[in-house]
Amino acid sequence: MGGMIQDEGSSSVTSSPLQFFSLMSLSPNLGSPYPWLRELKSEERGLYLIHLILSCANHVAAGSLENANIGLEQISHLASPDGDTMQRIAAYFTEALADRILKAWPGLHKALNSTRISSISEGILVQRLFFELCPFLKLSYVITNQAIIEAMEGEKMVHIIDLHSAEPAQWIALLQALSARPEGPPHLRITGIHEQKEVLEQTAIRLTEEAEKLDIAFQFNPIVCKLENLDVESLRVKTGEALAISSVLQLHYILASDDELLRKKSPPTSKNSNSVHLQRVLQMNQSTLGELLEKDLINGHSPSPDSASSSPQSLAASAKMESFLTALWGLSPKLMVVTEQESNHNGSTLMERLFEALYFYAALFDCLESTLSRASMERLKVEKMLFGEEIKNIIACEGAERKERHEKLEKWIQRLDLAGFGKVPLSYYGLLQAKRLLLSYGCDGYRIKEENGCLVICWQDRSLFSVSAWRCRRYD
């Protein structure tokens, strides 16, 4: 460390030793081995960070942990959760990579995570912050609600199933819109699904309150369960009522359970089970980590429901997803609106996912950068507790643990089509309203475009979220 500073010699690059000395004096922290790093302009530093992340990730994927460690060390001098966008992204990506490495020592990993305090209210707060700070959820709600209103024109009994009922704002807006219908509001029933009872209770209170104010016959049915364990019978869909299903960033979680099933099914080709799950491998074999990772690479990865190919086989492999969609289809919904992340984070290899995630989350971080100051605590919370956790899940986890299996719209279209749903083009009016909301939002970079009857919400040119509407297709 010290050698860097003490040595002058022929150290000057393009300039005189004098400049080097002046550079030294500029850097306040003489302890840092890389004072010149501070002089990097933001752009250069950003580019360098990208390089470092990629090379480090490569080392992780290749199993050369020593190099990965060096890479992480290097990045740590430049990355920072308080810095500019690229610095923040680097911070979270490297945390994810480190987490991935650490999972190879399950004891260590568990010990480090054992005293983590996770409070429900913090989680709820972060979700609400995301709703407030970024327009994506609002846009999704506006578009979803508009599709529901159009589909339910003339219907007197409406039942809505919300696959993740955490944000009452969506339904409050719908209640208001329905009460202003020329034919009067329908009798409305909303069934909300969530893992936490408290959240559903809150939602129920808020919605019933609003419905009372507007004098709408309303009923809220809470269902406390994990989405993948949903029993459609418990939804109690009645004949004669018009059913709409709203899925906002939820469907991709079902894909995770498929992976686990597949891993169990796939026949082992070696002594170890054929997976990249280091924990299992570690238990079965006492070899060094490096060897283990090498073996992993040689054996390849077990087939997981990924998006590397779009062949029917890879789709058919997602049995859980199919059965889930079929169950929903069996309810004969008049409308189902699906909002999903428009990016492929379900590739089977780390590098694939890392690349896609880099672009995707870079755009999301850019959104926040243009909305809030760097000192904002709320921004930090969303970045850390929402985006950071998603990144960690995408990068560090495998198998059933890897829940954030985002896929692109074209794959969802295939899946839904296979399950018997027919696409319903979203109306132009919905698009108008969404554009209007963006205008009033006042921030320039957001775009929304129509693609094949679906709407895609973008930041600058980067597609981020897709919204599509479906109906239950029978006999055609």
Added chain:
Amino acid sequence: MPVELENSSPVTVSTASGEASVTSSGNQTAIQAATQKKKRNLPGMPDPDAEVIALSPKTLMTTNRFVCEICKKGFQRDQNLQLHRRGHNLPWKLRQRSSKEVRKRVYVCPEASCVHHHPSRALGDLTGIKKHFSRKHGEKKWKCDKCSKKYAVQSDWKAHSKTCGTREYRCDCGTLFSRRDSFITHRAFCDALAEESARAQTVPNSNSEEDPKLQIVATSSPPPPASSSTIISAVLPIQTPELPENPTGFRSGVNGNSSNSVFASLFASATAAGNLQPQSAAFSDLICAMACSERQTHIAPEPTSLCLSSTNGSSLFAAAQDRRQYASASQPGMSATALLQKAAQMGATATNASLLRGLGIALSGGSSGQDESLQWNHHVEVEGGSGPGLRELMMGSSSLFGPKPTTLDFLGLGMNGGGAPVGGFSALIKSMGGGLDGGPEIKPNSSLL
């Protein structure tokens, strides 16, 4: 009046059964028990056991079916006629509700092309079917004096007149709207608005934007020459520091329009978090004012009112407004997305040797650099056609930052040369070295410097 009774098949929809309603003349009168709340059927699902009654248009449109023979005064209900007959000392008879259960009656619209003509879509209320018939198939005799809207049912007209003109929207281009949905649609396309957005500045407006309030001015100003409508009062997007005394004046004047409220509450929170440019003036200020007023008072419930979604969110809303900073002016630098694209582009173009030379990168390490890239590519399943190529991204960074065996060990384990660039990208490249593969290489690179 002859009443045509049509006995049609019962409706095959299962619901809770209702109670007796007012019956037509000639049958028993039913007296509603004041204490017992009338149970309503669910909308759109008439009682399957109900008697379906089809009245002729003439019968439907007659206001008073019960006429006093003495003074020819008309009444809508037989009961009222009976009570009136007492005044003439005529024999009168008020009938109690009969012992047997009176069958519920539902009514169909006589107009054959109408949806409600079918018994399954019958309406449960006589008054309801009368109003429906007037509205849909009748002549609109009642006209609003402020705007040009016409109504067939007097009660509709009255309801409208109460709210007509109480609220206007003005676009920046000068056009006035009484209806919110037309206003919104217009603004989405308005040229003036587009121009304003094009001139978007990034300087945050600290004074007036911090807490925009809306003041509705119900003054009678002479109508602008451009406007041909008779709208008098104008809504001014003025930001005054004080809240208007009557925040409950924030009633949206739009009746029966489902479009606006879809996002009203969402809009409210939208503008709080985003930037409020002065030019997206009227509407967003409107929304924000909604927000502010909601904070102060609870807006009285009205179907189309711009209520905020967050009733417990007053604290959040306060926080939202405080938070509203457009930070871009103070945060220069390339966005991360742009950086990624640039890195990829550099990769795509950096295969040119002269470019590399220009950047001061020695090519002696080129071969190993390529090996590195190849090795990387081996592990990468590159998906075709996904934006700036992933391959390019890797190659880009590798060619610029990749390891050069003749360069210094980056770790500084043997960093003899110091290699501190004073600035400038090229200098940086020169001094940065490889060694990312581990294995310290202690080689002076004075040749590069």
